Amino acid sequence: MQGPLIISLDVSTRGDLFSLIDKFDRDEKLTVKIGMEFFYGEGPQIVRDLLDRGYDIFLDLKLHDIPNTVKNGMKQIGRLGVTFTTVHALGGSEMIAEAKQGLVEGAKEAGVPTPKLLAVTELTSITPEGLANEQNSKLSMVDQVVSLAKLAKSSGADGVITSPLEVSALKREVGDDFWYVTPGIRPKDFPKDDQSRTASPAEAAEYGSSALVVGRPIIKAADPVAAYHKMLEEWEDAKR
Incomplete structure (x- = not known):
């Protein structure tokens, strides 16, 4: 499946947000x-304002709490009419399942489509050293990500958020009927910033990403619209 190139609006104020998106054709x-x-x-009003456009x-709120709390939070998100939302896979199978149920219930109450749940x-930003020494995982990064993705899928999630570098292994181990949404997307000449596992749009397409998330390379560009269209063209061309 091929999804969108998602612009990450990592700004601080409402004015900054609309100053950016007003540069795009309505x-x-x-x-x-x-x-x-x-x-x-x-x-939530900012979500409604953007939906109105x-x-x-x-x-992307990455819920991670006890299952009932996450379910009730997801009910509220489900009512909003968003397309994607997130939990942490490390919250476990019961939490992920309850998150999905909350989304279904909230969306049904509001009469809107159920958002896709991404784990x-x-x-x-996590390096292999951090995985081993801080999370005390005995698995390699790829094996850890595959394990969490399998858990998420079996618990009702629609896909995962993952580095593009793990997507090839994920598609082999978890399947094609799952969303692989990849942040850390950068043009080849753009700094990595605080992302340690990155790829260009063309590389992400080659790995098999379903959708891309791009922040600073677009929102910090001198011409955000041109930067967006350049990366979008690379993404779409590579997926053909």
Whole structure:
């Protein structure tokens, strides 16, 4: 499956957000990511405002709590009408299953499609050394990500958030009928910043990513619209 190139709107204020997205044609169909920083400052109204513009929303809050708390939180998210949302796979099978149930119930109450539930495997900022020495995992990075993805799929998730570097192994081990949404996407000449496992759009397509998440290479560009279209063209061309 081929999904969108998602713009990560990692900004601090409402003014910054609309200053950025107002550069795009109002008729352009965008998928945008709202993360913790902005959602905690602005709340659900910003999601409604972006939905009113016709955008698809990836609400990336990475819920990780006891199953009942996550279920009730996901009910609220399910009512909003977003397209994607996230939990941490490390929360376990019961939490993931309850998250999905909360989304289904909330969406049904609101009369909107159920959001796709994506489980975060290992953050792209985690290095193999951090996995071994801080998380005390005896698995390699690839084996850890595959294990978490299998857990997520068997628990009802629709896909995972993962580094593009693990996608090939995931597709072999977990299957093609699953979303592999990959952050850490950079043009070849762009700094890695705090991402340790990155790829270009063409490389991500070659690995088999389903959708891309791109932040700073677009929102920090001198011309964000041109940067978006350049990366989108590379992504779409590579997937043909």
